[in-house]
Amino acid sequence: MIQQKTLNFAKLKGSMIVVTVFALWFSVFFDDYVETVLSYVLIMSFGVLHGANDIRLIQSVTSNNSKSAFIRVVLAYVLVVAGILTLFFVLPVLALGLFVLISGYHFGEQHWSKSLLVHSSWNVLFYTFYGLFILFMIFYLKSEQVIPILEGILKISVVTEVLGYTLLFSGFSLLVFGIFYYNKGLVKSNLWEELFVLLVFFVIFKTASLLWGFCIYFIVWHSIPSLKDQMDYLYGESSWRTFGKYIKDSILYWAVSIIGLLMLLWFLKDSSENMVAILIYFLAAITFPHVFVMSKLEKRP
Numbered sequence: 001m002i003q004q005k006t007l008n009f010a011k012l013k014g015s016m017i018v019v020t021v022f023a024l025w026f027s028v029f030f031d032d033y034v035e036t037v038l039s040y041v042l043i044m045s046f047g048v049l050h051g052a053n054d055i056r057l058i059q060s061v062t063s064n065n066s067k068s069a070f071i072r073v074v075l076a077y078v079l080v081v082a083g084i085l086t087l088f089f090v091l092p093v094l095a096l097g098l099f100v101l102i103s104g105y106h107f108g109e110q111h112w113s114k115s116l117l118v119h120s121s122w123n124v125l126f127y128t129f130y131g132l133f134i135l136f137m138i139f140y141l142k143s144e145q146v147i148p149i150l151e152g153i154l155k156i157s158v159v160t161e162v163l164g165y166t167l168l169f170s171g172f173s174l175l176v177f178g179i180f181y182y183n184k185g186l187v188k189s190n191l192w193e194e195l196f197v198l199l200v201f202f203v204i205f206k207t208a209s210l211l212w213g214f215c216i217y218f219i220v221w222h223s224i225p226s227l228k229d230q231m232d233y234l235y236g237e238s239s240w241r242t243f244g245k246y247i248k249d250s251i252l253y254w255a256v257s258i259i260g261l262l263m264l265l266w267f268l269k270d271s272s273e274n275m276v277a278i279l280i281y282f283l284a285a286i287t288f289p290h291v292f293v294m295s296k297l298e299k300r301p
């Protein structure tokens, strides 16, 4: 019964390819300004929404629904968010380095956790190299726009070679892991399909503007599949009905996150930080607790 109602993953993947092609077509017809505005709208809506149920999910994975447990979770959440933001201003290199590393792990885990047939600590490295390969593909292909953003956050100079060598390193490590996992028959998904998806990402990042390319990946290939996983976990199925329920359950947290982002923009309005840097602080602040929660959820049997 549940199986029938739950969105079929292969069907979802097909729709993701169609939406991606449409988004690419869109980028040919509209200029960077339209792409940028739409990127912010999508990241603030779907992107933030897929992390807006974290407090609820933390409660659910720790199976404690009491009021005091809820207050403890909220306090811990606020402390972690404040701690991450502080780290960006005190030790920006460490903060950004950790954020990129953890994001890589998180993107890889979201993509692979259901297709790997083995539970091993090596999976952590495989996930991380996969996500880093995608992120550094963006950074390298759009280095002209990315370097000033990184330099603004890190307060040190960054050269394209660092981005290129890290891309090569993560690509090579991914290749080694991929050959090993596929040779041993430890992966369910089709190798050619996976390579095709990476090729699609390359075309997106090369063709679209920085923010639009990131947005297509982040929304279509990460946030939507993650929303599906969360709905399956919270309500036992993913359908339009449970999507409505998810929105109803998370709208308050979502609104608080958006108010937090607006406050961050207001606090930093007189500093030299650009909008993308502020978006990165915000994403980092909500990503650390999110990765912790989702990792627990993806590991469930």
Ligand SMILES: CC1=C(/C=C/C(C)=C/C=C/C(C)=C/C=O)C(C)(C)CCC1
Residues within 6 Å of the ligand: 051, 099, 100, 102, 103, 106, 107, 135, 138, 146, 149, 150, 210, 214, 276, 280, 283, 287, 290
């Ligand atoms: C540094 C940097 C970027 C990285 C963003 C990352 C790493 C986002 C991760 C988000 C996550 C993991 C959200 C949670 O689900 C951009 C925006 C591509 C632009 C250029 C500079």
